[in-house]
Amino acid sequence: MLDRWLCSLVRQPVDPQVSLAVQLVEHVAARPELLTAEALVRASGLSMRPLQKLFRSHVGASPKWVIRRFRLQEAALRLERGESRSIAELAAELGYSDHGHLTRDFKAATGRSPSEFARDVHR
Numbered sequence: 575m576l577d578r579w580l581c582s583l584v585r586q587p588v589d590p591q592v593s594l595a596v597q598l599v600e601h602v603a604a605r606p607e608l609l610t611a612e613a614l615v616r617a618s619g620l621s622m623r624p625l626q627k628l629f630r631s632h633v634g635a636s637p638k639w640v641i642r643r644f645r646l647q648e649a650a651l652r653l654e655r656g657e658s659r660s661i662a663e664l665a666a667e668l669g670y671s672d673h674g675h676l677t678r679d680f681k682a683a684t685g686r687s688p689s690e691f692a693r694d695v696h697r
Contacts, residue, residue: 591628591631591632592632594618594628595628595629595631595632595633596632598614598617598618598625598628598629598637599633599640601614601617601618602614602637602640602641602644603644606644606645606648606668608641609641609645609668609669610638610641610669611625611626611636611637611638611641614637614641625637642679643683645668645669645670645679646679646680646683646684648668649664649668649676649680649688650680650684650691652664652667653688653691653692653695654692654695656692656696660673661673661676661677661688661689664676664688665677676688
């Protein structure tokens, strides 16, 4: 009985809004150069408000938050690989206004500054 119920779930049509939300998150993940919600608006063909509603309903976060998380993951990867000469350079490459902005976001997400993270990962 459980197996029939599970199979019936698989056969249900996928909500096109869910598919669109997944595609847009994948788009953000695949493009570290995508730095703002406005850039995602241009890529999606949606205006800002419908994009925000789509993300809130189907992702559970704003487009800005999703983009920021992927930028911070990109920062961590580059620090781990030793790909940036300085935090200021990394901040500029990831679209932050300055290294202080990146440092605040990074520390809020990881509990460590980018410099501490790089030092710890290379021990």
